[in-house]
Amino acid sequence: MKILVAYKRVVDYNVRIQVKPDGSGVVTDGVKLSANPFDDIALEEALRLREKGVATDVIVVTIGPADAQAHLRNGLAMGANRAIHVVTSEAVQPLTAARVFLKLIEKEQPGLVLLGKQAIDDDCNQTGQMLAALWDRPQATFASKVEVSGQTAKVTREVDAGLETIEVDLPAVITTDLRLNEPRFIKLPDIMKAKAKPIETLQLADLGVESGNHLKTTQYAPPAKRSKGVMLKDVAELVSALKAKGLVR
Amino acid sequence: MSKILIIAEHLDGKLNSSTARCVSCAKDLKVEAIDVLVLAADAAAVGAEAAQIDGVAKVLTIARGENAHALAAVLAPQVAAVAKNGYTHVLAPSTTFGKDLAPRVAQVSDIMAVEGTHTFKRPIYAGNAIVTVEAPQAQTVVATVRTASYAAAGAGGSAPVEALSLDVALPTHTRFVELVQGKSDRPDLQGAARVVSGGRALGSADAFKIIYALADKLGAAVGASRAAVDAGYVPSDLQVGQTGKIIAPDLYVAIGISGAIQHLTGIKDAGTIVAINKDAEAPIFEIADYGLVGDLFKLVPEFEQAL
Numbered sequence: 001m002k003i004l005v006a007y008k009r010v011v012d013y014n015v016r017i018q019v020k021p022d023g024s025g026v027v028t029d030g031v032k033l034s035a036n037p038f039d040d041i042a043l044e045e046a047l048r049l050r051e052k053g054v055a056t057d058v059i060v061v062t063i064g065p066a067d068a069q070a071h072l073r074n075g076l077a078m079g080a081n082r083a084i085h086v087v088t089s090e091a092v093q094p095l096t097a098a099r100v101f102l103k104l105i106e107k108e109q110p111g112l113v114l115l116g117k118q119a120i121d122d123d124c125n126q127t128g129q130m131l132a133a134l135w136d137r138p139q140a141t142f143a144s145k146v147e148v149s150g151q152t153a154k155v156t157r158e159v160d161a162g163l164e165t166i167e168v169d170l171p172a173v174i175t176t177d178l179r180l181n182e183p184r185f186i187k188l189p190d191i192m193k194a195k196a197k198p199i200e201t202l203q204l205a206d207l208g209v210e211s212g213n214h215l216k217t218t219q220y221a222p223p224a225k226r227s228k229g230v231m232l233k234d235v236a237e238l239v240s241a242l243k244a245k246g247l248v249r
Numbered sequence: 250m251s252k253i254l255i256i257a258e259h260l261d262g263k264l265n266s267s268t269a270r271c272v273s274c275a276k277d278l279k280v281e282a283i284d285v286l287v288l289a290a291d292a293a294a295v296g297a298e299a300a301q302i303d304g305v306a307k308v309l310t311i312a313r314g315e316n317a318h319a320l321a322a323v324l325a326p327q328v329a330a331v332a333k334n335g336y337t338h339v340l341a342p343s344t345t346f347g348k349d350l351a352p353r354v355a356q357v358s359d360i361m362a363v364e365g366t367h368t369f370k371r372p373i374y375a376g377n378a379i380v381t382v383e384a385p386q387a388q389t390v391v392a393t394v395r396t397a398s399y400a401a402a403g404a405g406g407s408a409p410v411e412a413l414s415l416d417v418a419l420p421t422h423t424r425f426v427e428l429v430q431g432k433s434d435r436p437d438l439q440g441a442a443r444v445v446s447g448g449r450a451l452g453s454a455d456a457f458k459i460i461y462a463l464a465d466k467l468g469a470a471v472g473a474s475r476a477a478v479d480a481g482y483v484p485s486d487l488q489v490g491q492t493g494k495i496i497a498p499d500l501y502v503a504i505g506i507s508g509a510i511q512h513l514t515g516i517k518d519a520g521t522i523v524a525i526n527k528d529a530e531a532p533i534f535e536i537a538d539y540g541l542v543g544d545l546f547k548l549v550p551e552f553e554q555a556l
Contacts, residue, residue, distance in 0.1 A: 016510070017377035026378050095355055122373050123359070123491070129321065129352035138322055138423040141349045144485065154426065158485045159345040160439065160494065161260055165426040166320065172422075178475065178492060179485060214388070215357065219381040223372070226517065229538035231529075235551045238523065241539055247443075247500045247521055248467065248556055 001111035001170075003046040004104060005080065006097075006128075007060040008036040009071040010121040019222045026220060035074060038116025041176040044183040045146060046114050047079045054148045057081045059108065063100055065089050069199060076194035077186045083197070088204035094122075095212025098130035103207050105135060110171060112153070117142050117175040128175035138168035142177040250281035251366050254309075254332055256324075256341040256350065257287045257299050264298040266440040267342030267394075269401035272302050274394040275340055276402070277363035282306040285408075286331055288324050290317035292412070300408040308410040318425035319346055325353035326417045332389055337366070343393035343495070344439065356391040357384055361398040371395070375491040376514035396439065397497035397518045431484050433471075438487065441470035443500040444519075446489055449476035450505025450527070450545060457482050459546070460504060463553045472496070474506045490515035505545045508533030525549065 011017065012032040019026055035043075046058045060075035062068050063086040072083040086100055101113065118125035132139030140146075140155035144163065147154045148170070157164045158177045232238050242248045253275045258265040268285065275283045284307045285299040292310035299308045309331060315323050328350070332339050341347030343359045352358075362370040367384045369392070384390045438444065445467060447460040457477075464471045472489040473482065489496060491511040497518035504525045506512060513536055516522060524537035525548050534540045541548055 011374070013511070017374040019378045026374065094352065118492070120375065120491070123375065124352075125348050125358060126352035126356060129349065130355065132322065133325060133353040136420075138420070139349075139353075140423075141321070142345060157345075159349075159428075160486060162428060162430040162484070162486050164318075164428045167424045167426050169422040177485075179479065212355075214355075214385050216383040217380045218368075218383055221379045221381075223376055223379055223517065226522075226536045226538075228535060229522070229540060231534070231540045231542065235541070235548060235555055238539055238541055238552065239555045242500070242521070242523070245521060 001055045002057045002059060002108055003049060003055045004101070004108060004110040004113045005039070005043045005046045005058060005060050005075070006101070006113070006115035007039045007043060007062050007072070007075045008116070008119050009033050009062060009064055009068050010036045010119055013037055013120055019220045023219050023221060033071070035071065036116050036119045038118060038120070038176055038178070040183040041178070041180050042114035042116050043075055043078055043080065044181045045176060046112075048181065049112070049146075049148060055112070059084060059110070061086065061101070061104060063088060063092050063097055063204065072199055073191070073194050074186060076197040077190040078184060079190070081197065083199040085199055085201045086204050086207065087201060093213040093215060094124045094126035095130055095214065096209065097127045098134055099209045099212055100204065100207060101127075101131050102134050103209055112148070112171060113173045115173070115175050117177055128173050132173040135173070138172040139175070140166055140168050140172060141175045143174050144177050144179045146174060146180065251278040251337045252281050252335055253278060253283045253338040253340060254336040255283065255285045256328060256339065256347070257285050257295060258342055258344060258346045259287070259289065259295045262291075262294045264295050265342070265344070266401045267344050267347070267396045268299060269302050270396045270399040271340045271342055271394045272304050272402035273399040274360055274363065275338070276304055278338060279366055284309055286311070286328065288316045288327055290314055296410045300410050301404045301406050303403045303406045305406050305408040308408050310410060310412050311415060312412065315419050318428070319350070320423050320425060321350045321353055322423040323419050324350055326419060327415055329354055330415050330417050331413065336389055338390045338392065341393050343395050347393045351391055351393050354391045356393065357382060358393050359395040360392050361395045372514070375511050376517060377510065395495060397495045431486050435464060436468070436470040438470040438472055438489070439494055439496060441496075441498050443467050443469035444472050444489075444496060444498045445469045445502045445504065446472035446474065446506060447477055447482070447504050448474040448506030449480060451477060451482055454482045456546075459549045459553070463502070463549055466553050466556045467500070469500070469502070474509070474512050503533050503537070504549055506533055507531045508536070
């Protein structure tokens with residue numbers, strides 16, 4: 001069984017995002033980029049399924065500019081067998097990404113598609129669900145445990161009410177939550193090995209995918225600031241401050 | 250004019266307050282009508298509850314055995330079929346329920362403000378930037394509503410309830426197995442007026458008992474930082490932040506939480522934030538209304554005793 005893994009490059013989670021003064025976007029020049037943390041978890045899960053003998057091939061996919069090759073090399077160094085780079089200089093919205101994946105699915109016929117539940121740049125949390133709908137296959141979002149046996153997968157999902165377990169027929173789409181696993185570190189010899197692994201390069205424009213970039217972003221703004229409060233010296237001051245606001249009796 | 254369909258969220262025969270928050274958001278959309286759709290095995294109780302939300306024109310129910318559990322693949326075709334009846338907008342709460350379901354029909358995530366019938370504000374980068382987005386006029390807008398940005402619409406409505414029966418084939422490739430719920434008599438974290446959260450500094454699951462004790466005294470729900478959940482001190486459904494729950498209580502008490510940006514985004518809409526931390530430089534103090542620096546194991550019991 002093949003597993004297709006979405007592997008997006010995003011602004012690193014430690015970067016403090018700044019909105020450009022003219023409201024045209026956020027500052028990305030010179031900021032550190034890294035793999036979307038949820039996609040790292042998706043890749044790790046795919047590798048573990050391969051190590052268990054459930055999968056044979058793990059293919060990492062990214063949709064992004066030409067310089068995203070180095071990012072894909074990281075995915076290969078982590079252990080993916082090969083990579084697909086769908087090249088575009090434009091930011092793609094979730095529906096476009098889902099349509100690209102559908103094209104790749106037709107070609108690769110994977111048994112599982114693993115994606116992070118959301119990318120930490122646009123925070124959309126949509127691509128996996130859209131892909132499942134377009135593909136007309138099951139989805140298991142927010143996975144914190146995945147067990148594949150035969151033609152089904154049992155997936156435990158982190159939902160607001162607690163932990164929900166569902167069973168899905170394969171092929172299926174699974175999106176990963178934080179506690180599914182802890183991604184491995186890349187070792188130096190693996191980086192060397194990754195240089196020999198194949199990266200297939202496709203131009204987004206050549207795939208025949210209808211753009212799903214339906215949303216037009218007209219303005220970026222910084223969030224409303226909370227004003228800095230006061231430091232109190234003891235509990236008694238805190239209780240009286242809260243009483244004054246009517247928050248405690 | 251907008252004809253809006255809101256997908257009701259419910260569990261164990263009770264309507265979730267996120268539904269009434271969606272109604273508040275819908276009211277900003279130049280409303281012609283706000284209808285609520287209840288998908289359930291037995292929709293009577295939830296339908297009756299939804300009918301009481303102020304501003305709702307009509308409640309539609311689809312009662313089918315397949316709807317006993319909220320499986321997105323099963324619910325989505327029914328939502329799509331109902332939405333075809335002239336609805337300009339379909340809204341669901343931005344909870345795990347809505348986030349799982351809504352994108353199956355294509356969408357705008359996490360509406361925090363309505364600027365026009367097809368123009369919305371939404372957060373990106375964990376709330377560190379707010380974008381204004383325009384959805385195409387020619388399509389039905391399918392969106393999730395950031396529940397922390399809206400108060401729940403009040404009660405007092407008496408909308409008619411209409412049962413629908415749809416001839417829609419539903420997939421069987423996705424099956425519910427079980428739902429393990431955190432058993433708690435405390436208020437629900439997402440709707441609570443007061444929340445007490447603990448972080449990594451608690452150091453153990455056992456130490457969280459001082460958080461529970463304070464929460465009980467305040468009549469508060471209990472939350473936690475990602476670090477505390479990852480460390481196994483509390484279950485995952487208590488996580489507050491970018492990838493957990495986004496909440497807006499009147500009072501938020503953060504104990505032993507340093508305040509990573511991913512956590513802060515989950516609490517920015519709180520009325521009053523209190524932070525207790527031993528590190529005076531912790532980022533949580535940048536957004537806290539009241540800060541106390543010191544040993545939480547001394548300060549928290551003292552706080553509880555003083556109430």
